[in-house]
Amino acid sequence: MNISEKTKTLLAGSSVIRKLFEEGREMAAVVGEKNVYDFSLGNPFVSPPKKVKESILRLVDEKEPGYLHGYMKNAGYDEVRSAVAESLNRRFEMHYQPNNIIMTVGAAGGLTCIFSSLLNPDDEVVCFAPYFGEYRSYVMNFYGKLVVVPADTRDFQPNLEELDSLIHEKTKVLLINNPNNPSGVIYSRESLIRLQEILEQAERRIGHAICVVSDEPYRELAYDGAEVPYMPKYIKNCIVCYSFSKSLSLPGERIGYMAISPDIESCQEIEDALIVSNRALGYINAPSLFQLVVKDCLEEKVNVDIYDKNRRLLYESLTAMGFTCVKPQGAFYMLVKSPVANEQDFVNEGKKHHIIMVSTSSFGCPGYVRLAYCIPYETIERSLPAFQKLAETYFNE
């Protein structure tokens, strides 16, 4: 029995990360769990806000099970869509209507609906490097093509200079991740204003609108009082894909939404297409109980200070040791520049000290490694002598 060609490609690509994870496990079996410093996985570890549990208990107690666990419209419960729209309108001075909100199986479920709804085979999705590696799979599902704008490694803002030349007639979507995984950088208001200008020009040139998709699972994870500009305030044809995975530490529950800008071109048709895709892709609807839970918790978030403390320790320690780091402003990732040309050698050198780091080649931006600092503070503390030894390999000769 033959699997599809597309799936063969997916399997080949996916084995890299699995291998890294397994290496970490094998290492732990030999040297002990406490002596392995695994910075590979972006898995939220801070507890959900107390209100999550309270909400589950209240809902199970108060609501009819037929309502709580039953089918609703494919777009989600009306009460949830209304609450999300109101919350976004209040927080970001938007004017969403409830029908602009479609509840989804996480942000990834939203992205997949969008690509299925918009892409014909060979249509192109443009994204800025560095980018979340899974984007390639999401686009490949529907025989689209991911086009990567090379990273601007000066400040990791989107590389607007090179964008225009990569937009063609086949370009349907521009996919943006803000705050960015893997860089931890927040795209600035200035970048977004300039981006809209470039898009308008390009749209006139190619004769059709480009849908800008803002993937924002890390929106609530911003540090030093940094503002994450709300994309649809600057970009006209914008769909926000949001997930509660990080803000409420509920990644396993698969709950998020799409917010379709009321100003988007062909708004009604886009909404209808996304809803029918949500059904046709077998999601049918976002999980029902957790739709109602997140409605209760729209103003809640996890204790971001825990991530912030990790961030400061890691950034300050590693820069003091001589590493060049990209200062993270959001999310829970930090890029470290490889001290040698081929960052895979740096990754391998790290393993000798039981440090598991991810090469950024799979994020479309070679020459760096990504550290996910969503791990206990104590683990980071314990890793520092190992990083020190790693630094000495390169900087003290």
Added chain:
Amino acid sequence: MNISEKTKTLLAGSSVIRKLFEEGREMAAVVGEKNVYDFSLGNPFVSPPKKVKESILRLVDEKEPGYLHGYMKNAGYDEVRSAVAESLNRRFEMHYQPNNIIMTVGAAGGLTCIFSSLLNPDDEVVCFAPYFGEYRSYVMNFYGKLVVVPADTRDFQPNLEELDSLIHEKTKVLLINNPNNPSGVIYSRESLIRLQEILEQAERRIGHAICVVSDEPYRELAYDGAEVPYMPKYIKNCIVCYSFSKSLSLPGERIGYMAISPDIESCQEIEDALIVSNRALGYINAPSLFQLVVKDCLEEKVNVDIYDKNRRLLYESLTAMGFTCVKPQGAFYMLVKSPVANEQDFVNEGKKHHIIMVSTSSFGCPGYVRLAYCIPYETIERSLPAFQKLAETYFNE
């Protein structure tokens, strides 16, 4: 902004059912909710077993939130996969290993993973009419082609006589729904034994194995002591897609699994492909809390007597009035033969009496209507005078 060609087709097809539903709503606004007899939707209405609520409360109380709501392997929690395998092995004398079980976002999520994993564009999925209309969308997502074996309207068993001639080199999957939606018929052991013989012959002829996918959301809804044969006991290359939507009345929670026969050709590769598809399609994993809830409730099911009582009332009343009905053995649907050649005329005539029935043309089997009897007994009782008037249109002249 243009939506994809595929999505245009989906939208055109989906409007039929929505229109029917909206007509019912409009009707209710005019003549009153109680005077509309809506048999259109297959929405479970019996309460979940008590243990569902107990399990949620216990889990929320006892488990670490990082475990309860966190990421696990894309295939699901190990403890859940083990429990499902054990339960199937015990109930059906199978020999599943935990890694043969992949938890999915409902049965529809499993079907979508399978089609993405196996189909190259233009590959064919064969199914027996009448078939669940959404199958067409699931296959279309990946540019596959649904090939329909015409119904055997003598007994609504799978039409094995016409199957062989529809299997070609492009045939990758045979998709079976048992108990069947819309007919309510259970495919017999004899049918499945003969099916395996035909498949073996066909596989030799076309030179590759065919994956038989058994979509079984209605497995637990069987009446009069009828046995639903366990497909993998008779069919070698079989994947079962199961959902707890009907057995536990949890359709909104999107929880199910795939059970991959340990005997399937290229078992390991198929499993790997399905797991990577589960991730790449944005499901990532089945919702975490409800994975653990269904683990607690594997031996539970809703009170099927409620559906059975509806079934008997409807079947006995309508046949007594002169309608020709297909006696349902499982699920919660019944087919009624249209008394006139074009069943759309029958549907329209029904509306005059405020009876909402679904034409079976969209199930690949014109000439009938489907009645979904998952509605209150009282509604069926109240509908009988309306059905009597409808019968008089045709049988008393």
